[in-house]
Amino acid sequence: MKIAVVGTGYVGLVTGTCLAETGNHVTCVDINVKKVEAMKNGQLPIYEPGLELLFHRNIKQDRLFFTSDLAAAIEDAKIIFLALPTPPGADGAADLSYVLGAGADIAKLLKEYKVIVTKSTVPVGTADKLTAVLKANTDVEFAVVSNPEFLREGVAVDDFMKPDRVVVGTTDERARKLMGELYGPYVRQGNPIIFMDERSSELTKYAANSFLATKISFMNEIANLCELVGADVDMIRKGIGSDERIGKRFLFSGIGYGGSCFPKDVQALAKASEENKYDFKILNAVMDVNTIQKSVLVEKVKNYFKGDLKGKKFALWGLAFKPETDDIREAPALYIIDDLLKAGATVAAFDPEGMKNVKELLGDTISYGDNQYDVLKDADALLIVTEWSVFRTPDLDQVGSLLKNKVIFDGRNLYDLQKMIDCGFYYNSIGRKIVS
Numbered sequence: 408m409k410i411a412v413v414g415t416g417y418v419g420l421v422t423g424t425c426l427a428e429t430g431n432h433v434t435c436v437d438i439n440v441k442k443v444e445a446m447k448n449g450q451l452p453i454y455e456p457g458l459e460l461l462f463h464r465n466i467k468q469d470r471l472f473f474t475s476d477l478a479a480a481i482e483d484a485k486i487i488f489l490a491l492p493t494p495p496g497a498d499g500a501a502d503l504s505y506v507l508g509a510g511a512d513i514a515k516l517l518k519e520y521k522v523i524v525t526k527s528t529v530p531v532g533t534a535d536k537l538t539a540v541l542k543a544n545t546d547v548e549f550a551v552v553s554n555p556e557f558l559r560e561g562v563a564v565d566d567f568m569k570p571d572r573v574v575v576g577t578t579d580e581r582a583r584k585l586m587g588e589l590y591g592p593y594v595r596q597g598n599p600i601i602f603m604d605e606r607s608s609e610l611t612k613y614a615a616n617s618f619l620a621t622k623i624s625f626m627n628e629i630a631n632l633c634e635l636v637g638a639d640v641d642m643i644r645k646g647i648g649s650d651e652r653i654g655k656r657f658l659f660s661g662i663g664y665g666g667s668c669f670p671k672d673v674q675a676l677a678k679a680s681e682e683n684k685y686d687f688k689i690l691n692a693v694m695d696v697n698t699i700q701k702s703v704l705v706e707k708v709k710n711y712f713k714g715d716l717k718g719k720k721f722a723l724w725g726l727a728f729k730p731e732t733d734d735i736r737e738a739p740a741l742y743i744i745d746d747l748l749k750a751g752a753t754v755a756a757f758d759p760e761g762m763k764n765v766k767e768l769l770g771d772t773i774s775y776g777d778n779q780y781d782v783l784k785d786a787d788a789l790l791i792v793t794e795w796s797v798f799r800t801p802d803l804d805q806v807g808s809l810l811k812n813k814v815i816f817d818g819r820n821l822y823d824l825q826k827m828i829d830c831g832f833y834y835n836s837i838g839r840k841i842v843s
């Protein structure tokens with residue numbers, strides 16, 4: 408099938424590449440001309456495990472194309488995916504200007520029936536708004552479909568190729584058939600394509616992200632309570648996670664959820680509820696807990712150093728908002744760095760993939776290491792911020808000998824408490840006993 412994907416960010420590029428992988432002819436279009444040129448030259452603009460292989464294979468086999476010309480991209484496409492940004496506006500509501508703007512541009516180019524799909528995360532009622540924009544600009548028939556994306560960065564290719572489910576919101580029979588045909592190869596493992604109306608589909612996406620964010624904030628509160636009562640949050644996680652009704656996944660306490668989606672989507676759902684005069688109490692608590700949680704690690708550092716961080720040097724392991732990505736949008740590391748710098752400390756950081764983006768944002772306000780040990784030299788303490796695999800079994804003798812003090816603050820609970828005692832570290836993690 409001929410497909411166009413508008414917007415080639417984390418979602419658009421993964422969607423386009425994975426759709427090409429099952430034999431579709433996919434043209435990706437982006438307004439960022441530099442990015443398009445780079446992709447045409449075989450350069451991936453993002454780090455996403457497993458993507459590179461499929462990207463090169465599908466370009467080579469003439470199934471994946473890049474352009475900045477919208478008209479050329481959509482000319483023969485039966486389905487047009489919109490994978491455009493929906494950032495928070497000043498009031499927290501999702502900014503639909505990219506999606507609706509692209510809708511108007513597409514409408515003016517329509518010559519025959521096409522299906523226009525919102526892959527972006529959009530609030531309830533967007534399909535209606537998009538339909539109205541298209542209708543105002545064309546007499547040609549079309550269908551607007553909601554098809555939210557549930558992929559996670561870092562495992563995006565796997566999530567797209569083997570989704571737990573595909574949600575398709577449409578009341579148009581032709582569109583339903585085309586979407587069913589397109590997604591057939593991805594749901595062969597027996598996972599469903601769930602068809603529903605557009606509004607339910609749009610809300611499903613926000614409900615999913617907000618529920619997951621709620622799980623995280625709940626566990627972060629349990630962790631904070633554990634520290635007060637002398638319990639261990641990892642034991643609680645195991646204890647409740649083995650109940651199938653609760654489930655093992657997404658129960659890791661830490662330093663607050665980050666990334667380009669949870670913070671913005673929880674906020675957007677709260678705003679949409681408010682606009683509909685519904686007081687969604689849980690969401691407000693989820694956001695409040697997350698704001699506090701982003702500062703717990705630095706609070707621990709301040710307590711240890713009795714409030715005086717001036718002139719101290721801190722080593723940071725991890726900058727990306729999660730492992731296996733270079734994405735630093737709303738990364739807890741950025742909040743931690745800001746707090747440390749404001750307190751008069753200096754920061755030396757290492758991240759396997761996130762340093763380029765942080766350098767662009769923060770320049771030389773912090774220093775960067777070539778590897779994880781580089782940054783430890785003469786540091787007053789090590790802070791673990793992102794749980795990259797490479798940080799899980801470090802050479803603790805080397806860590807201890809490079810640091811000025813054998814002090815670790817761990818926002819991701821990577822190490823066994825007894826091991827840290829045996830190695831002679833002061834070790835302060837989340838929701839567990841402080842050991843020294």
Ligand SMILES: NC(=O)C1=CN([C@@H]2O[C@H](COP(=O)(O)OP(=O)(O)OC[C@H]3O[C@@H](n4cnc5c(N)ncnc54)[C@H](O)[C@@H]3O)[C@@H](O)[C@H]2O)C=CC1
Binds near residue numbers: 438505
């Ligand atoms: N990043 C993620 O893991 C997920 C994101 N989403 C949602 O998908 C949407 C896109 O997110 P990302 O891919 O992360 O965004 P992104 O910011 O990485 O990519 C957006 C792309 O759209 C391009 N663009 C902007 N205006 C354009 C226009 N008029 N025409 C063509 N291209 C244009 C930008 O140059 C950029 O390359 C958002 O609504 C997000 O909430 C949904 C699931 C997962």
Ligand SMILES: O=C(O)[C@H]1O[C@H](OP(=O)(O)OP(=O)(O)OC[C@H]2O[C@@H](n3ccc(=O)[nH]c3=O)[C@H](O)[C@@H]2O)[C@H](O)[C@@H](O)[C@@H]1O
Binds near residue numbers: 556557660663666
């Ligand atoms: O809409 C989106 O953009 C995507 O948002 C999340 O995916 P992503 O942001 O890539 O990453 P997650 O693995 O969900 O992690 C999000 C944040 O929660 C934190 N987290 C996650 C899990 C956990 O147990 N504890 C925890 O603190 C992570 O450290 C990270 O900061 C969802 O998991 C995807 O299903 C969704 O498609």
